Amino acid sequence: MIEIFIPKRIKNYYVLPQRILGFDINKTAVHAAQILCSGAQIVIEKLMHEPIDTDASRSYNERVAQAISALVKRADRPDIIRTSLNSSAIVFKEVTFPFTDSDKIKMVTPFEIEASLPFNLSQAVVDVLITQAQIEEKKATVLAAAAQKTSVQEQLAYFEAAGVPVQAVTIDVFDLYGFYSMIPESDAPGSVVLIDIGYYMTRILLLIDGKLKLVRTVPKGVITIAKNLGNLLSLTTSQSLEEFIRFGFEKHDGPDYYKAVSQACSDFWQTVQFTLQSFGTGIPSGKIDRVLMLGSGSEIAGMRQYAANFLQLDVVVFDPQTILKNKSITIRQGQRIEQSSILSLATAFSTALTSEINLRQGELEVPTTMQFAQQLITAIVLAALIIGSLFGYTWWQKRKITKSVMSSEREMVTVINNLQLSDSRTLDEALADAERKVNREEELWFAFSRQTRFSFLKALQDLSSAIDRQGVGLKLRRLVITPNYLTLEGEVKDFNGLKVLERELRDSNMFILVPALQELKINEKLFFKKNGAQE
Template structure:
């Protein structure tokens, strides 16, 4: 099913959200929302980390933002701010995934000033070769993750994914004109500058520079000896035109940013790929007049503003200026919606693993469950009705069968299964009828008896004590005066056309001086009369008379 997803970018100056819908490998982006933070919620010290009072103010601002934007029931994806996290790019001399998984914690522990039990990490593979694996590791202290999640929880947010605000930019890269080539996405924010290098649309490297718009404002306030609000106003009004001998601190802040960007571009992992083709520059402080031209001149690289692609899945059109501030929120939303998102880091692991709130599930799925329950009830009622109706029909049919059976077989007094008993009776009738019809011929059993009677000579005294007729045989047990008469009887019966074989057996003398015998006659289809076999030696026919 489709899920309503929100990429929530909790910046130092404003809250930004991209709202969309995703599921079944598809996604749609519906709208972008931005809400500036109040003075108290913005109060974040330069070293990072808000005071308890500022954290409470930010939580209240988030809660109000979710309520006014009707985002409470959506699935929310958030990022851990870059100054709370750290990244490491590692090259391992093997490619076995299980071996990589076992090795990463030991490699990281050797590079951070904390014990491995104090940090939480996740990693994703950037590149593999026949004998090496390039991975990007994201890590943060468990204590800082816990505080950040607690602040989000106070604002009513239980994020399904907690990414890094640098890596998520790679998800938005293909939609910001960075689908091919080696491109740096540079987000100059209020407190920091986030960098994400993408190579042909794939994540390559990231970095966070602790310099942003607030650093420029503070430096200008020092140079001009005015308060922060006035320095902010003059910065927006004049931009870099105000740089000069009278603003040395401001110039140094700008130079620091340029130098850190140049240092990133010339880092070994980036030099190995080649010179950066261009910079896509965005963020609230990137709107400062003259900054893009200065970076292009100092770094000898093309600097472009982000331009959202004309993708049919984007169902809204950004207002002027929104494209410069939405990339992080867009990257977060795509992380939650698109199956093929580029970034894969998630610090909601182990004790911080995401557990969907049951109440949210109840509110989201209660209408669906109610409809499903009603449908199941109707289906069950229909099945029960069909069963009752079928039973009633079966009972009526059984009664009719029993009545027909009683009419057909009145001699049967014990009725157990009338249908089975009727089948058995029918089979008996069929066997009898078949025997009477001699199986396919036109001669009946009565014809057989009549033919036997006609063939027995009138002067031969034959007594038949038992006669049985089955499907293919006639068995006769009888008695007569002598052996010769038995042979005479056999000879005469063999002349019947539909008797294929006549056998005499068990000829014995009885107490009255006669002979008893058994005749077995094999019956076949009628045919031409058969010739009588020659008489046995010693019979009356062989001696020429009786």
């Protein structure tokens, strides 16, 4: 699926939380696993199964759809639904390319395997699993998988009948490989064979140094053994199946039962042995180091020991709980991973190795409009979250700054009040009061300063030198000298004396402007030139 706006995941990291529902469909039951992926963490939430109704009056598709519908109702609402296609419907081929670009590999692979397909390429859906990429040598080895479109359509038909949308159709053996690769010790050196024994078929995977090398599907399983046992003991298949599942190799009714079970299993294990022998050419050492047996057949009492003796190999029953050794995977309380749940859980898991595997391609792909709508809604939600976060952060910063300013203002008011410059509670009023008080104090102290006294005398001396009081007949009533101006109050005897006084004041060069004197009585404020009163 093309991520139109934002990627949902980057390798094994989920950018957005996703609830995934994985389905495994076999002939008698449908298994489902629900997981929640968030960041680098995966929580196994629910492991469920639903028997397929045996009512023969309805088609198999209808009965499977009913089981799927029942499981979806029991599950929480999923973001993604994945289902695995049975590998018996798939053709596999290992191919090596002289390049490592995944897009180029996917484009070229169909033509590389076309000659090996038993059906026309135009009717095929092809995907690849890159098992080994040698970057320095610019070489990649892939396991190509090709299925007929009709097989994929049949798988999707179950879900369409149930009204359940499916985003991905995967491949069972690839899912098992991805599941196993999540176990910490899975990349240990050597050759390991995984044998998944189901009721109707058995999947066999060969791994070399933790990398998938070959896969085979054997159309035999527990039911095959039960039929053989029924023929030997003159029982129906359902009776022999019940006996075999219940007792395995450990029923103590006598040697005849053990002999019959051993004989019934012999045909099955001969087929498996032949498959393992065919793997020999793909194993560098020529020897299988270990066999891990899983699936419903691995739970039958005595099966592991019989297989080990028959194959003459180290056979171990795979414990699905070992997946929990991966620190990024946890399981919800009350849930337990059973052998029958492994494949549905593996289908739900979408590891970095298998995340790109999807047979729902071309005309089978999920409609682009649906993808676009999902991505658009996600983008809008994210944009709203980002904008909301910015507004929230701006408001928080503004509030923080406002609180800081108010605290500083209160502190400043306290300082001004402590200095007894004001008793106001607001900063503006306190500053105004302080400024007025400081100005008054400044004027008071200015009068007593040496510079002021000297300037005053200098101005008085200059004025006395400039004006001929007797000549103009000046009677001085009041004389005020400040640092900036001089106020002169008095009168002269006549207009001629007034003109002489006006000229003398101008000629003194002490004042910025001397206005024309019009009346004999004088009351003028004359401003000193800059530094005019200074020495």
